[in-house]
Amino acid sequence: MSAPRPGGRSARVVASVHRAVVDLISRGDLDITISHVAHEAGVNPTSIYRRWGTRDQLVLDATAAHLRRNSPTPDTGSLRGDLVDWVVEIEHNLVTPEGRALLRTLATAEDHPGHARDVLHHFGDVTTVLDRAQQRGEVPPTPEQVLDRVLAPLTLRTLLGLAVPDGYGRHLVEELLASVPQQC
Template structure:
């Protein structure tokens, strides 16, 4: 029984530490911006020792990469509704909700900032974009298997994700359901240039 308890406890504590550290990072990015906090600041906000952060992530860039990738993989799930039109509308609504949420803007700013943070930052940005591309490809491959003719992944980035990201990053307007649906409609319009 004690052996079983010991086996469970580290995983539970580890998950709690990871969640607290991730939340501390997104909070600090939202408040201070990228480059304006240290591992010590993250640890203090998360209520853990600096050594815990260094032991798990090694450095701040690795931690920030983990935060961005984790956020991406746990938000905006890829729907499987049986049709590309409905999949894209559901996906777009999920992305709009997630990037408009409390951590969305912070994570988008983080990914942009990482792009200018040397090789480690560029690798983090590339990992984020590769994961987003992988997610989209799953949806597009399923559509092809059903005999549908989906757009390319880059078209989804250009015509669906980019406009939403720009609106959030620059505060140029809300991501209303009507706006998000209009993006999907334009993406799927047959007049689309191949």
């Protein structure tokens, strides 16, 4: 899905559909359907099918967007700065009751994205962060490494209700970058 122009009609539809998914899930409706969401958002179910295809892809997109609060893709000028900005926002939103409910709903999905790059694209497009670092001559981690080393510990801990210490996301990014050898 390409990003809709901010402020346009299409952006308003995306925002209201995302909001409807988050609201429904927060109220405990883990078995949401596209027709529930369409009703809640006041849009035509056809518009949802056309843009997201399936309920599970919609849940992934709305969940990931919520965890990033639709923040713009970080662009601090360095890979470390971008990844830290990115993870701090996700970490902050994961531990809310809403974040937990979203993750739990995600875990019940059957229709999956298939590739790490596709998953990360939903999460505030961190793939752009990695591509940009490469263009600057930095050696970025792979999308698989970002998924395994940063997103996976945060999400498993959240799902299992384990402690996520303050600054843990930043620590995971630092550990990952330390293990990716940089060119001199």
